[in-house]
Amino acid sequence: MKKYIFGFLVSGTFFFSGCYYDVESELYPKDPNQTCDTxxxxxxxxxxxxxxxxxxxxxxxxxxxxxxxxxxxxGVKDATISRNLYGAISHTSSKPMPQDGNKLPDCDIIAIKKWIDSGHPQ
Structure with a gap:
């Protein structure tokens, strides 16, 4: 009887662990018709x-x-000038941000880069 319970628990563990996804691009595929407004x-x-x-x-x-x-x-403007905010959010610096989190969406990173390159307009 103990063998059956153990076997059931082990097989149940494999079944449920196989249903978990943590790859953002697989969960939320990019819409090819969506554009990034810059x-x-x-x-x-x-x-x-x-x-x-x-x-x-x-x-x-x-x-x-x-x-x-x-x-x-x-504060945001100063961080782009002296603290390499763009490097942090694009994960190209030694301190990628958000810390222990996923990189921001590409469109958001592109928007911040365009904002910086445009002279930080209000």
Whole structure:
């Protein structure tokens, strides 16, 4: 009887573990018709929502992680100039962000790069 229970538990473990997916591209394939809008990228309309949704949990206020506060326009602008924000979010620097998380969507990274290259428009 113990053999059957053990066998059932082991086979159940394999069955359930085989149903778990953690590969984002397999779960959410890219829509080939979807485009990345990179025209007229301003801080308030495009960049601020990205930063608020992905960065300010750790990077805000006086106790900001790594002393990098991203809860204002000036803070984000300063981080792009002196702290290599683009390198961190594109995972090309030694400190990829979000820390212990997945890279931001490519369109968000492209938008931030365009914003930087355009001179940080409000």
């Amino acid at each position: 025209l007229n990228i301003g801080y308030q309309a495009r960049i601020e929502p990205i930063v608020k949704n992905n960065c300010v949990t750790c990077h805000s206020g006086s106790g900001a992680s790594g002393n990098v506060s991203l809860d204002s326009y000036q």
